[in-house]
Structure formats: structure tokens, C-alpha cells
Amino acid sequence: MTPASAYPVPPRPATVYYFGTCLVDLFYPDAGLAGMDLLRREGLKVVFPQNQTCCGQPARNTGMYEEARAVARAQFKAFPNPWPIIVPSGSCAGMMRMHYPELFAGEPDQAEAEAFASRVYELTWFLVHVLDIQLKDKGEPLTVTWHGSCHSVREMGVTDEPKELLRRLSNVTLVENPREKECCGFGGTFAVRMPEVSGAMVTDKVASIEGTGAAQMVTGDCGCLMNISGAMAKSGSPVKPRHIAEFLKERTNG
Amino acid sequence: MAETAAASTFVERAHKVLGNTKLRGNFRRAMDGLMAKRAAQFADIAAWKSLRARGAAAKRRVLARLPELLEQLEANCTANGIKVHWAETTHEANSIVLKILQDHDARTIVKGKSMVSEEMHLNAFLQKHGIEAIESDLGEYIIQLAGEAPSHIVMPCIHKDKGEIAELFTRHIDGQPYTEDVAELTDAARRVLRSRFAAADAGLSGVNFAVAETGTLVLIENEGNGRLSTTLPPLHIAVMGIEKLVETLDDIPPLLSLLPRSATGQSITTYVNMITSPRKPGEKDGPQEVHLVLLDNGRSRVYADNQLRDTLRCIRCGACMNHCPVYARVGGHTYNAVYPGPIGKILTPQLDGIAVAGDLPHACTLCNACVEICPVNIPIADIMVRLRREAVHPSDSPAVMGAGCKHTATEAAVWAGWKKMYASPALYRMGAKMMQRFGNMMPGGMPLLKEWTSVRTRPVFAKKTLHELAKEQGYSDV
Amino acid sequence: MSEARARILSRLRAAPPSVAPDRPDWQPPRFGDQRLAKFRTMLESWRAEVHDTTAAAWPETLAALLGTKLAGKNSRTVIHAPNTVTGQTLAEAWAGRSDVPVLVPYIESVESFKTVLVQQADAGVTGTVAGIAETGTVVLWPGADEPRLMSLLPPVHVAVVAASSVRDTMADVVTEQGWKDRMPTNVVLVSGPSKTADIEQTLAFGVHGPKEFVVLVLTDA
Numbered sequence: 001m002t003p004a005s006a007y008p009v010p011p012r013p014a015t016v017y018y019f020g021t022c023l024v025d026l027f028y029p030d031a032g033l034a035g036m037d038l039l040r041r042e043g044l045k046v047v048f049p050q051n052q053t054c055c056g057q058p059a060r061n062t063g064m065y066e067e068a069r070a071v072a073r074a075q076f077k078a079f080p081n082p083w084p085i086i087v088p089s090g091s092c093a094g095m096m097r098m099h100y101p102e103l104f105a106g107e108p109d110q111a112e113a114e115a116f117a118s119r120v121y122e123l124t125w126f127l128v129h130v131l132d133i134q135l136k137d138k139g140e141p142l143t144v145t146w147h148g149s150c151h152s153v154r155e156m157g158v159t160d161e162p163k164e165l166l167r168r169l170s171n172v173t174l175v176e177n178p179r180e181k182e183c184c185g186f187g188g189t190f191a192v193r194m195p196e197v198s199g200a201m202v203t204d205k206v207a208s209i210e211g212t213g214a215a216q217m218v219t220g221d222c223g224c225l226m227n228i229s230g231a232m233a234k235s236g237s238p239v240k241p242r243h244i245a246e247f248l249k250e251r252t253n254g
Numbered sequence: 255m256a257e258t259a260a261a262s263t264f265v266e267r268a269h270k271v272l273g274n275t276k277l278r279g280n281f282r283r284a285m286d287g288l289m290a291k292r293a294a295q296f297a298d299i300a301a302w303k304s305l306r307a308r309g310a311a312a313k314r315r316v317l318a319r320l321p322e323l324l325e326q327l328e329a330n331c332t333a334n335g336i337k338v339h340w341a342e343t344t345h346e347a348n349s350i351v352l353k354i355l356q357d358h359d360a361r362t363i364v365k366g367k368s369m370v371s372e373e374m375h376l377n378a379f380l381q382k383h384g385i386e387a388i389e390s391d392l393g394e395y396i397i398q399l400a401g402e403a404p405s406h407i408v409m410p411c412i413h414k415d416k417g418e419i420a421e422l423f424t425r426h427i428d429g430q431p432y433t434e435d436v437a438e439l440t441d442a443a444r445r446v447l448r449s450r451f452a453a454a455d456a457g458l459s460g461v462n463f464a465v466a467e468t469g470t471l472v473l474i475e476n477e478g479n480g481r482l483s484t485t486l487p488p489l490h491i492a493v494m495g496i497e498k499l500v501e502t503l504d505d506i507p508p509l510l511s512l513l514p515r516s517a518t519g520q521s522i523t524t525y526v527n528m529i530t531s532p533r534k535p536g537e538k539d540g541p542q543e544v545h546l547v548l549l550d551n552g553r554s555r556v557y558a559d560n561q562l563r564d565t566l567r568c569i570r571c572g573a574c575m576n577h578c579p580v581y582a583r584v585g586g587h588t589y590n591a592v593y594p595g596p597i598g599k600i601l602t603p604q605l606d607g608i609a610v611a612g613d614l615p616h617a618c619t620l621c622n623a624c625v626e627i628c629p630v631n632i633p634i635a636d637i638m639v640r641l642r643r644e645a646v647h648p649s650d651s652p653a654v655m656g657a658g659c660k661h662t663a664t665e666a667a668v669w670a671g672w673k674k675m676y677a678s679p680a681l682y683r684m685g686a687k688m689m690q691r692f693g694n695m696m697p698g699g700m701p702l703l704k705e706w707t708s709v710r711t712r713p714v715f716a717k718k719t720l721h722e723l724a725k726e727q728g729y730s731d732v
Numbered sequence: 733m734s735e736a737r738a739r740i741l742s743r744l745r746a747a748p749p750s751v752a753p754d755r756p757d758w759q760p761p762r763f764g765d766q767r768l769a770k771f772r773t774m775l776e777s778w779r780a781e782v783h784d785t786t787a788a789a790w791p792e793t794l795a796a797l798l799g800t801k802l803a804g805k806n807s808r809t810v811i812h813a814p815n816t817v818t819g820q821t822l823a824e825a826w827a828g829r830s831d832v833p834v835l836v837p838y839i840e841s842v843e844s845f846k847t848v849l850v851q852q853a854d855a856g857v858t859g860t861v862a863g864i865a866e867t868g869t870v871v872l873w874p875g876a877d878e879p880r881l882m883s884l885l886p887p888v889h890v891a892v893v894a895a896s897s898v899r900d901t902m903a904d905v906v907t908e909q910g911w912k913d914r915m916p917t918n919v920v921l922v923s924g925p926s927k928t929a930d931i932e933q934t935l936a937f938g939v940h941g942p943k944e945f946v947v948l949v950l951t952d953a
Binding site (some may be wrong): 057059061065071073074183233 | 265269272278550579583618621636641643644646671675676683686705706707708709710712715716718719720721722723724727729730731732
């Protein structure tokens with residue numbers, strides 16, 4: 001499969017860094033760990049710097065560039081070696097890959113920011129294009145649908161990769177959601193600044209997911225996951241929400 | 255625009271729409287249809303990308319040479335017999351239009367659709383001076399009857415269904431029986447407006463593209479009311495923003511290939527009307543005089559900023575609103591601005607200032623759906639973030655009025671605290687510990703959590719962080 | 733010159749410069765020997781009526797068409813431009829016949845001709861300078877001999893197009909005909925009858941301009 005994104009496929013490395021993201025760290029650590037396990041299972045050395053915190057996106061998106069830069073600089077320090085940085089979230093990956101260069105334009109450490117940005121890869125993209133991971137499905141037959149996060153799709157160019165992974169699971173049937181790429185209404189601070197609009201969006205999103213008839217909804221972004229799963233739980237939806245890393249690991253671990 | 259509406263916030267206005275199932279249905283249906291039609295037009299993605307690159311380059315070239323192109327346009331229009339006027343403010347533009355009309359003893363004018371005239375609030379201004387302005391685009395005519403503002407820049411009455419329109423027509427048109435038959439409603443409007451066209455003293459229109467090279471005004475439309483407004487009355491006044499130029503006639507085909515396809519999913523509009531002069535000797539029809547009013551209204555201020563300048567590439571296709579998940583939920587009136595949707599969220603604060611429209615850039619999830627489809631590749635989301643920044647942290651750019659006016663000590667303190675924690679690994683680990691231990695005990699009624707849980711359950715802090723799990727599972731730290 | 737002009741231009745000139753990018757390559761579509769077929773399909777997609785005919789036969793084709801279209805009317809009035817090739821051909825072919833609509837020439841100024849145009853005309857017949865296959869478009873080039881409103885006010889507009897004048901795209905026509913050096917008062921590209929979808933996105937025709945748009949393609953011209 002040819003990558004849709006603008007950046008080249010790197011050679012298969014021996015060692016990778018893992019950037020867990022702050023949401024995963026606090027709310028979905030099992031999903032984060034599953035991503036690391038998948039990489040390790042493929043024979044890679046996975047390094048998780050304990051000094052990592054957050055990509056800085058919440059501040060940048062609010063217009064607090066100074067604060068965002070300060071937090072980004074802490075990541076430069078935490079990931080010093082030239083290894084690829086794998087991120088189990090399209091949104092945080094997009095922040096680092098697409099927005100660091102612009103955030104640091106004209107700053108003394110602009111070159112460092114650009115070099116860092118060029119090492120960032122979204123997990124599913126990396127699994128497909130760099131590792132060409134083969135998945136032996138050990139689970140029961142299951143129907144799932146995919147939610148593509150806005151930043152995954154439109155910033156990282158990751159559109160079909162996660163679905164490709166789901167298709168590699170022999171017992172999993174993927175049903176397309178016609179509104180797959182429509183925003184779930186999370187938008188970071190948007191969800192709490194404009195809760196009612198955000199609520200309308202996530203309610204529609206849940207309805208479109210339920211409309212597919214799938215038993216589970218899989219996604220690759222923890223912001224969306226938190227938003228959609230929260231709305232599903234509140235409305236008593238029968239659909240089970242999952243992060244793709246955790247889903248893949250479970251299906252293939254037997 | 256209603257005075258009371260200005261005092262309300264986006265959130266309050268959105269609340270009204272979100273509770274209106276019918277209105278929400280109208281928008282959703284319309285937006286779904288428009289998105290599907292546009293997608294069908296640009297099914298060949300490679301062709302679309304090269305066309306978009308061509309269109310964006312044409313508009314970027316204009317911005318790179320704007321002052322000289324404006325002079326070239328003026329010189330060529332003048333040579334062709336079109337009288338050119340310049341207005342710094344909407345008030346100046348209104349006064350220029352009024353003066354021209356008064357010089358011709360004009361009492362009624364018919365209007366083709368023009369967003370700049372909306373920006374000027376021209377109809378209300380003329381009415382105060384005893385001149386009746388009749389909207390002739392069917393959608394504009396309908397909302398004029400309703401006493402409303404457009405809710406979409408291409409489809410002004412998209413928020414209304416045929417029942418509401420039928421009622422309006424029965425109330426306002428003599429002898430009009432109640433009917434929801436669209437063809438009959440359309441015929442009724444034709445009948446009424448035909449006589450207004452024939453009797454009008456002047457016609458007013460906008461401009462989609464003005465060609466500097468030839469001094470030509472290009473107007474596109476489906477109905478023919480634009481052609482009538484610019485042909486039948488003895489006087490034609492066109493109003494346009496100073497950015498609506500192209501360098502050459504050769505730039506028109508690619509831009510025309512982008513505009514209607516992006517807007518309504520049509521490969522071309524029924525009419526493309528290219529006006530280069532008033533009626534010449536020997537010609538039987540067309541206006542005796544054509545005037546062109548060039549409106550600045552803050553555009554030259556925006557132009558001073560290299561990033562914000564990209565906003566001025568906009569060709570007003572409206573595709574960004576058709577694809578905006580927020581617009582689809584709240585509709586055009588919620589923005590309380592002449593230009594709603596994504597482009598409005600970045601343009602309005604720039605034209606009117608942050609104090610007036612500072613909450614608009616926050617009515618966005620930064621989903622980038624608009625950026626993906628913008629036919630001239632405007633980085634709408636990045637400009638959105640830049641304006642959020644200007645609202646709290648003014649840069650030294652003079653481009654944004656009211657920059658810094660949304661700065662609050664509380665928010666600054668919150669972000670300072672955030673920075674302290676996330677820029678320091680030690681503090682972060684400590685903070686994470688605290689949240690693990692106490693986070694799930696936060697009272698549900700506290701700010702942010704309360705909003706969050708209005709439609710969702712509260713997120714649960716995990717027992718162990720990924721930092722801890724990684725260590726336990728033997729993942730190396732270096 | 734006005735102060736506003738000076739101030740606007742001086743603000744624009746004071747802004748930091750940006751580099752004008754080159755225009756990237758862009759290839760408009762090519763239809764090869766499918767050009768005329770595309771022209772017709774596209775026109776029909778706009779709900780235009782397209783008829784193949786010839787330079788000699790088209791007035792007869794038109795008489796038959798209008799005979800059907802205007803069957804229920806007492807007086808049948810067709811506006812033509814007698815000093816154009818199109819208008820002249822029509823006038824000569826229909827001269828002295830009672831089985832065709834009445835031809836009314838548009839030769840006086842609109843101020844005195846308005847009532848006929850606005851209220852009485854049933855159809856207007858114009859020539860064209862080109863057809864565009866990509867979008868199903870005809871190009872009108874009004875002037876002293878062929879006024880602007882005859883294609884707009886009557887409920888039926890008939891446009892006569894030489895097959896040899898049809899090009900793939902608008903870009904081809906603009907370049908080939910050297911428009912930039914000879915723009916007339918008004919050029920109009922027409923693609924179908926007047927239409928609107930302002931009410932619930934439902935198409936309705938003839939909202940202001942012609943309800944019907946008839947294109948006669950002269951296959952031998």
C-alpha cells in the first residue's frame with residue numbers, strides 16, 4: 001500500500017521511542033502499553049522515556065504558544081537519540097509532526113524542533129508501512145467499525161492504514177461508517193467551552209456508529225475515544241469502544 | 255441585524271438552534287446533499303489537487319501584487335467607461351452608492367446577490383434615505399420578506415423549509431394562495447420581481463472576479479437576476495472587496511472551474527456574466543452608466559500581516575460552511591455575522607475586531623474539514639489558532655483590532671500552572687500521582703467536569719499510569 | 733483622486749512584500765472525438781434541449797419546434813436580431829409565411845422596446861461565438877446588432893451554435909479567440925435555462941430568465 005501522507009517511509013529501525021501521550025498515560029494506559037507490546041513483538045527495542053509528558057497541543061490550540069513551546073522543549077530533551085518516535089494517537093502525532101515546525105519558526109531551537117518533528121510517526125501508519133505487520137487473528141468472529149480521527153486523517157494523512165490492519169484480522173468484519181470522517185466534537189477545550197454543540201456532535205457520531213450495526217467501535221485517538229465512549233456509556237449504547245492498539249493485541253494474543 | 259442578538263454569545267445562540275429539531279434537520283439535510291455533490295465533482299483527486307494549486311496560485315499572485323493590480327483595474331475600467339470609487343469604510347461605501355443614486359433621482363433599485371452589500375448593511379442604509387432596495391435572488395428575496403439576514407453565503411434561505419416560505423408568500427404577495435409547490439412558489443416570485451426589474455431605476459450587484467488586465471467584472475449566477483440587475487435598469491452599481499481581483503483573463507477558467515463545483519457541486523453556473531463597459535453607442539440595451547465601488551473595510555489592515563493575508567484569498571464559495579460539523583449543527587445565524595462558518599470565524603474577527611467577534615475562533619474543533627476542501631487552500635485552522643492567540647497574547651502585528659482584549663488573569667494563571675507541570679517531568683509525575691489518587695473523587699459539579707458530563711460519563715483515571723506500566727513491563731527508559 | 737484611494741493604496745504598499753508564485757501546470761480536460769457528444773450530454777444535464785440541424789435547415793427545425801411549444805398561444809412572438817447572420821437567415825426563411833410565429837426585430841433601444849421584451853415576447857433567437865464541451869455551455873457575444881436582453885427576458889431562448897465552434901474548455905475559447913484584447917461590453921456564458929434551488933434545494937426553472945433553453949447545433953457549420 002502506498003502511503004497517502006507526504007513523508008517518506010523510513011527503513012526498519014532496530015530501536016524506536018514511544019510517546020504515550022498524556023491522555024493515554026492517565027486514562028488509557030493499557031492501550032498505550034498494547035502499542036508498545038505490538039512493536040516489541042515485531043522485534044523492535046522500544047524505549048519509553050520516563051521524562052515524557054505531553055506534546056503541548058492543548059496550549060498551542062488555545063493560542064498559548066509560549067506555554068506550548070516550553071512543554072515541547074521538555075520532549076526534545078526526553079527524546080535525545082535519532083530514533084523514530086511512535087505515537088498511538090493521530091492528534092498528538094499531528095501536533096508534533098505538523099505543528100512543531102510552525103510553532104518554533106524563528107525560535108533559536110527551530111532546527112531541533114524540525115528534526116524532532118521529522119521523527120514522529122503515528123502507530124498504525126508505522127505498523128503498516130514500516131513493519132508490514134502480519135496479524136494472526138485468534139478471536140471469535142466480530143463486526144467492528146472504524147472512527148478516523150480528524151487529525152489522523154487530515155494532518156497525518158492516516159486514512160486507510162488502521163482499516164488495513166483491521167482487514168488483516170481474518171475473523172473481524174469491518175463495516176464502514178458513512179460518517180466515519182466527521183468530527184466527533186471533542187476538539188480539546190471545545191468540548192468544555194461549547195459543551196452543547198460538542199454534545200450534539202458526539203450524539204450524532206454515536207448514532208452513526210450504532211447505525212453500522214457493528215458490535216465494537218475502534219479508533220486510534222484517545223481524545224475521540226474518551227469523548228465517544230463517554231457519550232456511549234451515558235446513553236447506554238450497546239457498542240463497545242476500543243483503542244486499536246489494545247484491540248489488535250487482544251485479537252492476536254490468543 | 256437585530257441589536258439584541260449582538261449582546262448574546264455564540265453559545266446562547268447555538269442553544270436556541272440545537273433545541274430546534276426542524277431547523278437542525280433542514281441544515282443537516284442540505285449540508286449532506288452539498289457535500290455529496292461536491293465530492294462527485296472532484297472524484298479525480300489528482301486533477302482536483304492540480305486545479306486547486308492553480309487556483310490558489312492565481313489568488314496568491316493577486317495578493318503579492320495587490321496595490322498595482324488595483325491601479326491597473328481602475329485604469330482599465332476607467333478606459334472602458336466604468337467609473338471607479340474607493341471606500342475605506344462601509345459607511346463611505348454606502349454614502350458613495352447613495353450619492354450616485356441621488357444624482358440619478360433613483361427611488362428603487364434591484365439587487366443581485368452581493369455579500370459585500372450585506373457587509374455594508376446597504377439596504378437598511380438606503381431605506382433610511384428613502385430608497386427601496388429589492389433583493390431579487392430568490393433566496394435573498396425570501397429572507398428580505400422574512401426580515402432576516404442570510405444564513406449561508408451561497409444559499410441564503412437554506413434554513414427555511416417550503417412551508418415557511420409558502421406562508422411568507424401568502425402574507426406578502428397579493429393574491430398568492432398557500433402552496434408548497436416549489437415551481438409555483440418560484441413562478442410567483444418571478445411574477446412579482448419581473449415588474450420590479452422593469453420599473454427599477456438602478457441595479458446593484460457584487461463581483462465574483464474583477465480582471466485587472468481587461469477591466470472586466472465577472473459575475474456568476476443561476477437565476478438570471480444578476481444579469482437582469484446589471485442589464486435592464488439604466489444604471490448599474492457594482493460593489494466589491496478590494497481583494498476580489500485576478501491578474502488576467504486566463505486566471506478565470508481555473509477559478510471558475512473551482513468556484514461553483516465547490517459551492518453547489520455544479521460544473522458551472524447557468525450564467526457567467528462578464529461586464530466590461532456600460533452601453534456603447536449603437537447598442538440597444540445595457541446600463542448607460544456602470545460604477546464600481548471598491549471597499550476596504552479592514553482588508554488593507556489584514557493585508558499587513560503575512561499569515562492573516564491568506565484569508566483574503568477567499569472566493570466565497572461557501573464550501574467550508576457546507577463541510578463544517580459545527581455549522582451543520584448550529585446554522586448560519588448563530589454566528590451573528592455577515593460571513594458564517596469557518597471563513598466567517600476567521601474573517602469576522604479580523605474585519606470587526608476581537609472585542610466584537612473574539613468568541614468565533616473558539617467555535618471550532620480544528621477538525622480541518624474546511625482546510626481539506628478549500629478550493630484556494632486557505633489554512634483556515636492555523637489562522638483560527640493564530641486569532642485565538644491574538645485574543646489573549648497580542649503580537650506586534652497591527653492587523654488585528656482588539657488583540658489582547660480576551661486576556662484574563664485566571665486563564666493566564668491556569669496555563670502558567672499547566673506549563674509548570676508539563677514542562678517538568680518530576681512535577682508531571684507528581685501531578686499524575688495526585689490525579690490517580692484524587693481525580694476520580696472530583697465533585698461532578700465542578701467547572702469543566704460539569705460541562706463534560708452533560709452528555710458523557712466522566713473519564714476514569716487509571717490505577718496505574720503508562721509510565722508505571724512501562725517500567726513494570728521492563729521497557730527501557732533510555 | 734480620493735483620499736480613501738490614497739490611504740488604501742498606501743497601507744497596501746506599506747505591508748511586507750510576498751513573492752508571487754508561478755502558476756503551476758494545470759491541464760484542462762480533453763475530449764478528443766467525443767467533444768460534440770460531451771457538449772450535448774452536458775447541455776442536456778442542464779435541461780437544455782439540443783437539436784442537430786444544418787445551416788440551411790435550422791429555421792425550419794425551429795419553426796416546427798416552436799409550433800409545438802407555443803401551440804396554445806394566440807399570438808406567437810419571436811424576437812430576432814435582423815442585422816446578424818442568424819437573424820437574417822431566420823427572417824429570410826420565415827418571410828411571407830403564416831405557419832410560423834411573428835418575428836419581431838430588436839432594433840430600437842430597450843427604453844422603448846421594454847414592454848415587448850418584458851411582457852410579450854415568447855422566444856428570443858441569438859447566435860453564439862462558441863460552444864464549450866466540458867460544461868455544456870454556449871458563449872453569447874452581444875453587441876449593437878444583437879442586444880443583451882433578447883436571450884434573457886423571453887421565456888424561451890434559442891441559441892444557434894456552429895458545431896465547428898465547439899471547443900473542449902473555456903480556456904481554449906478565451907485563448908483561441910484572443911479575448912483579452914477585444915472584450916466587448918458584455919460576454920455571457922449560458923449553460924441551460926434559468927434555475928434556482930433556493931427552496932429546499934429543489935430545482936425550479938425560469939425563476940427570472942428563460943424557462944427553456946434550446947440549442948440548435950449546425951452540424952455542417
